[in-house]
Amino acid sequence: MLDFPGRVASLVFTGGCNLTCPFCHNAGLVLDPDSYPDYPLDELLADLKKREGFIDGVVVSGGEPTIDTGLPAFLSVLKEKGLQVKLDSNGLAPAVISSLLEQQLVDYYAIDIKTSLSRYNELHTQPVRTEALVETVQILKQADVEVEFRTTCIPHLVTETEIDEMGELLQGVPLWVLQQFVPMHAMVEEWQNFDIYQPQQLYMLAEQAGKYVDQVQVRGI
Numbered sequence: 001m002l003d004f005p006g007r008v009a010s011l012v013f014t015g016g017c018n019l020t021c022p023f024c025h026n027a028g029l030v031l032d033p034d035s036y037p038d039y040p041l042d043e044l045l046a047d048l049k050k051r052e053g054f055i056d057g058v059v060v061s062g063g064e065p066t067i068d069t070g071l072p073a074f075l076s077v078l079k080e081k082g083l084q085v086k087l088d089s090n091g092l093a094p095a096v097i098s099s100l101l102e103q104q105l106v107d108y109y110a111i112d113i114k115t116s117l118s119r120y121n122e123l124h125t126q127p128v129r130t131e132a133l134v135e136t137v138q139i140l141k142q143a144d145v146e147v148e149f150r151t152t153c154i155p156h157l158v159t160e161t162e163i164d165e166m167g168e169l170l171q172g173v174p175l176w177v178l179q180q181f182v183p184m185h186a187m188v189e190e191w192q193n194f195d196i197y198q199p200q201q202l203y204m205l206a207e208q209a210g211k212y213v214d215q216v217q218v219r220g221i
Contacts, residue, residue, distance in 0.1 A: 009057040009086060010048060012039075014071070017064040018092055021114060021123045022188035023154055023181065029063040030187065041077070048081065057084030057107065066093035075105040086110060091136035092129065101143050109140060109147040113176075115157045116165035122157070137169055150177035150219075153197055153205060163205055167212030176213045178206050180220030 013026070015033025024030055048058065058078050065071050066089050078085055086108040089097070100106050113133075114120070120128040140147045149170055151158060170176055180202065186192045197205070199221045206216045 008055050009059045009084070010051060010055055011059045011061060012044070014060065014062045014065045014068045016067055017062060017090075018067055019064070019090055019114075019124045019128070020187070022186060022191045023152065023157075023183070024187040025182070025185040026063060027187035033063060041074070045077070045081070048078075048083065055083075057086065059086040059088065061088040064090055064092070066096040071096070072100065072103065072105060075100065076103070079105055084108070088112075089136075090114070091133045094132050094135035094139055097136050098139055101139070101145065107146060109145060111136065111140065111147065111149050113137075113149050113151050113166050113170065115151075116162040117169065118165070119157065119162065134169065137173075141173060147173070148175040148177050149173055149213075150179060152179050152181050153202055154181045154191075155195055155197055158205070160205070160208060163208050167209055171212050172214070174214045175217065176209055176215070177217045177219055178202060178209060179218070182220070 013029055015029050015036055017024075017030040020030060028035060048055070060071070060075070065087060068074075075085055075087075084107040085105060087100070087106045088110045089112070091097070091111040091113075097109070114123055117130040117133070120130050120133075137149070151166065167176075181194070181196050183192050183194050183196065186194075199218075202218050202221060206218050210216045
């Protein structure tokens with residue numbers, strides 16, 4: 001179970017990702033998604049039906065849900081059942097985001113902004129098309145939908161310099177969430193030993209981020 005603002009939801013994971021972030025907590029879903037059995041749709045819907053009256057919706061996370069070609073059809077079924085939908089995404093598939101917006105299949109978007117655009121190639125084994133993320137940000141800035149942008153604050157990946165660069169990208173968005181890094185489950189073993197920010201340091205970054213957006217929240221401390 002998981003909650004999103006004002007709601008309680010079940011959590012569904014999709015396999016595969018178009019990034020290989022060293023700090024990812026879902027290594028299996030990213031590196032070897034076929035090792036996980038699919039949860040049959042009829043069983044999933046039956047399980048959700050049992051929770052009627054308790055849950056308000058479903059959070060779809062990953063991996064990266066937007067690379068799953070079956071995502072729109074799945075979300076359509078959820079909406080037909082009267083469920084609200086929150087989508088976790090890295091924002092690298094703006095065409096998918098735009099289509100979901102047009103079809104009104106998502107009630108709440110949570111988009112990861114992992115570091116400054118200039119450092120995104122550190123998060124994958126291949127070059128990352130950061131212009132796709134810029135496009136997603138611009139699309140959601142103009143959309144009439146609930147959205148948060150969120151950043152996991154890893155000391156050597158997110159410093160004051162990166163906050164300023166990300167802030168320029170996010171200028172004017174309603175909500176930017178800075179969350180604590182939890183190293184113990186990082187995909188790359190070396191990252192499991194990295195230091196984390198102290199609470200006061202995170203709040204200082206949040207104060208800096210607040211120069212760019214309407215609201216900043218700190219989570220995980």
